[in-house]
Amino acid sequence: SVAAPVSTGQVALGVIPGDGIGPEVTAEALKVLEAAAPADLKFAQTRYDLGAERYLRTAEVLPDSVLEEIRKQDVLLLGAVGGKPNDPNLPPGILERGLLLKLRFELDHYVNLRPSRIYPGAVSPLSDEVLAKGEVDFVVVREGTEGPYTGNGGALRVGTPAEVATEVSVNTAYGVERVIRDAFERARKRPRKKLTLVHKTNVLVHAGQVWWRLFQEVAAEYPDVTTDYSHIDAVMIYLTTDPQRFDVIVTDNLFGDIVTDLAAAISGGIGLAASGNVNPDRTAPSMFEPVHGSAPDIAGQLIADPTAAILSGALLLDHLGHPEAAAKIEAAVLADLEARVPGQQRRTPEVGDAIAARVAG
Amino acid sequence: SVAAPVSTGQVALGVIPGDGIGPEVTAEALKVLEAAAPADLKFAQTRYDLGAERYLRTAEVLPDSVLEEIRKQDVLLLGAVGGKPNDPNLPPGILERGLLLKLRFELDHYVNLRPSRIYPGAVSPLSDEVLAKGEVDFVVVREGTEGPYTGNGGALRVGTPAEVATEVSVNTAYGVERVIRDAFERARKRPRKKLTLVHKTNVLVHAGQVWWRLFQEVAAEYPDVTTDYSHIDAVMIYLTTDPQRFDVIVTDNLFGDIVTDLAAAISGGIGLAASGNVNPDRTAPSMFEPVHGSAPDIAGQLIADPTAAILSGALLLDHLGHPEAAAKIEAAVLADLEARVPGQQRRTPEVGDAIAARVAG
Numbered sequence: 001s002v003a004a005p006v007s008t009g010q011v012a013l014g015v016i017p018g019d020g021i022g023p024e025v026t027a028e029a030l031k032v033l034e035a036a037a038p039a040d041l042k043f044a045q046t047r048y049d050l051g052a053e054r055y056l057r058t059a060e061v062l063p064d065s066v067l068e069e070i071r072k073q074d075v076l077l078l079g080a081v082g083g084k085p086n087d088p089n090l091p092p093g094i095l096e097r098g099l100l101l102k103l104r105f106e107l108d109h110y111v112n113l114r115p116s117r118i119y120p121g122a123v124s125p126l127s128d129e130v131l132a133k134g135e136v137d138f139v140v141v142r143e144g145t146e147g148p149y150t151g152n153g154g155a156l157r158v159g160t161p162a163e164v165a166t167e168v169s170v171n172t173a174y175g176v177e178r179v180i181r182d183a184f185e186r187a188r189k190r191p192r193k194k195l196t197l198v199h200k201t202n203v204l205v206h207a208g209q210v211w212w213r214l215f216q217e218v219a220a221e222y223p224d225v226t227t228d229y230s231h232i233d234a235v236m237i238y239l240t241t242d243p244q245r246f247d248v249i250v251t252d253n254l255f256g257d258i259v260t261d262l263a264a265a266i267s268g269g270i271g272l273a274a275s276g277n278v279n280p281d282r283t284a285p286s287m288f289e290p291v292h293g294s295a296p297d298i299a300g301q302l303i304a305d306p307t308a309a310i311l312s313g314a315l316l317l318d319h320l321g322h323p324e325a326a327a328k329i330e331a332a333v334l335a336d337l338e339a340r341v342p343g344q345q346r347r348t349p350e351v352g353d354a355i356a357a358r359v360a361g
Numbered sequence: 362s363v364a365a366p367v368s369t370g371q372v373a374l375g376v377i378p379g380d381g382i383g384p385e386v387t388a389e390a391l392k393v394l395e396a397a398a399p400a401d402l403k404f405a406q407t408r409y410d411l412g413a414e415r416y417l418r419t420a421e422v423l424p425d426s427v428l429e430e431i432r433k434q435d436v437l438l439l440g441a442v443g444g445k446p447n448d449p450n451l452p453p454g455i456l457e458r459g460l461l462l463k464l465r466f467e468l469d470h471y472v473n474l475r476p477s478r479i480y481p482g483a484v485s486p487l488s489d490e491v492l493a494k495g496e497v498d499f500v501v502v503r504e505g506t507e508g509p510y511t512g513n514g515g516a517l518r519v520g521t522p523a524e525v526a527t528e529v530s531v532n533t534a535y536g537v538e539r540v541i542r543d544a545f546e547r548a549r550k551r552p553r554k555k556l557t558l559v560h561k562t563n564v565l566v567h568a569g570q571v572w573w574r575l576f577q578e579v580a581a582e583y584p585d586v587t588t589d590y591s592h593i594d595a596v597m598i599y600l601t602t603d604p605q606r607f608d609v610i611v612t613d614n615l616f617g618d619i620v621t622d623l624a625a626a627i628s629g630g631i632g633l634a635a636s637g638n639v640n641p642d643r644t645a646p647s648m649f650e651p652v653h654g655s656a657p658d659i660a661g662q663l664i665a666d667p668t669a670a671i672l673s674g675a676l677l678l679d680h681l682g683h684p685e686a687a688a689k690i691e692a693a694v695l696a697d698l699e700a701r702v703p704g705q706q707r708r709t710p711e712v713g714d715a716i717a718a719r720v721a722g
């Protein structure tokens with residue numbers, strides 16, 4: 001499922017710059033994307049004005065008509081959405097559920113892809129001892145369309161001392177098998193060919209059983225991939241004391257949310273973390289975005305680091321069947337990071353220009 | 362609810378040494394407990410043979426009759442249970458659900474208490490920069506009797522491509538309020554008086570709503586306690602880059618499981634982490650145990666570090682209303698850790714003896 005068909009000619013690129021630093025980093029991602037794209041690949045951009053600002057202006061989160069337009073795009077690039085913290089006019093969760101998760105579910109983004117590397121110069125919070133064990137380079141394949149994220153559940157006697165609220169994690173063989181299969185494909189393509197299932201099978205037995213069974217079943221088709229299993233709580237220990245052990249991790253929606261933030265933290269912050277919300281079957285556009293938020297506190301100053309957005313562009317190119325172009329961006333980012341002078345503050349467009357120049361040159 | 366009544370005279374102490382290194386570390390915990398207990402406090406010990414070994418021998422996990430005896434104890438000390446990894450005769454989850462979780466649910470251990478400190482000499486995987494920001498000293502109050510741990514849910518068409526498996530997280534106002542209240546009490550007694558609610562309210566809206574509401578409601582009764590809120594994913598970043606920000610954390614059963622393992626990891630490993638499964642209403646005995654497992658690979662060699670078990674004894678004394686005796690154990694452990702010679706390997710009883718001597722002296 002990950003042997004990407006090669007897109008050439010005109011590709012319809014939907015761009016959702018979003019709020020805060022979103023538009024700032026998106027501009028740089030687009031700059032680098034254009035510089036890296038092969039000559040026969042042209043992006044026809046359409047911008048969608050979505051996010052906190054639009055919501056506050058119009059009370060609209062994601063109108064159906066906009067969703068239907070977005071659905072027709074070939075691929076999507078998102079900056080970041082989100083308003084000021086604790087804005088009383090912006091109910092918590094409204095953008096998350098009405099926009100971000102809605103897109104994942106509507107566009108069947110069942111593979112949420114988050115690579116983790118400790119880049120040169122990145123300030124990891126881990127000790128030198130831990131880092132000295134070797135290179136950290138793994139990718140998390142997080143299920144994106146079911147699990148505890150479905151919104152299933154409800155509440156009874158809300159607001160009373162007798163309130164009962166449930167959250168239902170829904171796990172289907174259909175949904176679990178396809179993401180596991182995708183993860184095996186990705187593991188097979190990597191030098192170490194190792195895949196770790198992360199769950200909590202000893203407690204969440206119903207869900208654990210279907211994840212465990214399908215992991216074993218699909219594993220039988222990938223004898224070249226080494227497999228292992230870790231409980232989510234043990235992963236906390238491994239990621240902080242021995243992150244080198246991981247190559248590809250496959251896990252459910254909520255565990256994936258948690259693991260990827262820890263992964264981003266240990267690799268030196270979400271400032272560099274890129275992600276893809278991928279529909280490997282290509283029945284709808286996949287979406288690429290930096291993991292960081294809209295950072296309203298620094299918006300407008302052009303001081304945000306666009307590297308995560310730029311790396312999301314690399315994932316986008318890879319998804320379009322252009323791994324060489326993706327590799328060019330990664331190499332340029334690497335070179336840029338290596339060349340950074342500690343303490344020197346560059347403006348957002350300067351970083352984009354520098355990386356675009358490396359890509360072009 | 363945490364203003365412990367002072368137990369004196371004869372206290373019925375149920376001891377579950379368990380498997381692997383469990384009995385080894387429990388012996389040392391008992392040694393130190395006896396040394397630290399005030400003169401007017403006597404422990405009448407009853408041992409319960411429970412764990413993997415008993416299960417493999419008798420196919421019994423926790424017979425009802427044993428549970429009823431345990432229920433009559435005043436307080437419980439557990440070593441660790443668990444057999445060899447991947448033992449085909451020991452179905453995964455059987456001890457977890459049949460013994461550990463069963464005790465938490467049956468004895469209404471709604472407060473799962475896990476203090477986190479970076480002790481002197483502990484090898485934290487965090488960088489010097491992060492550690493230099495200040496002392497790390499917080500406690501997690503994890504809900505222990507509901508949430509995703511209830512076993513609610515089920516599966517349909519198991520083993521087929523049409524399988525659907527659900528896990529239901531059950532959250533009641535009753536269960537949420539009491540643990541939040543306990544956490545506020547604990548926060549109020551600490552110098553910083555700060556309580557952080559950890560959840561994922563932006564996605565798990567039904568459960569999030571009851572947690573959020575009761576947190577605000579109870580907070581109004583504790584104006585002296587500073588409160589804040591963090592999503593579970595953000596906690597991954599905070600615990601690795603700025604653990605000093607936390608004082609008391611209150612969270613649900615599953616998030617608590619995850620957060621406490623990360624907390625143990627950053628404080629230098631679960632080798633030092635103690636925990637209490639507390640019934641603050643004292644309708645059944647509370648249970649104290651090290652967070653680490655039975656470590657079958659090193660069992661029988663008397664090389665396990667009993668410090669976590671010994672610190673669990675301190676929590677036990679505190680629960681019995683003897684904070685000075687608990688503080689004595691903590692101080693002795695601290696002194697022992699400070700006196701440790703790097704590279705020098707002491708045997709399990711030597712560590713226990715050394716700490717007991719400090720407690721006595």
Ligand SMILES: CC(C)[C@H](C(=O)O)[C@@H](O)C(=O)O
Pocket residue numbers: 096097100101257563564594
């Ligand atoms: C914003 C939020 C709904 C989202 C999630 O929980 O998936 C975010 O944390 C992420 O990881 O993309």
Ligand SMILES: CC(C)[C@H](C(=O)O)[C@@H](O)C(=O)O
Pocket residue numbers: 202203233457458461462618
């Ligand atoms: C053994 C397991 C059931 C347990 C849990 O998940 O609570 C353990 O991880 C813990 O944290 O005490």
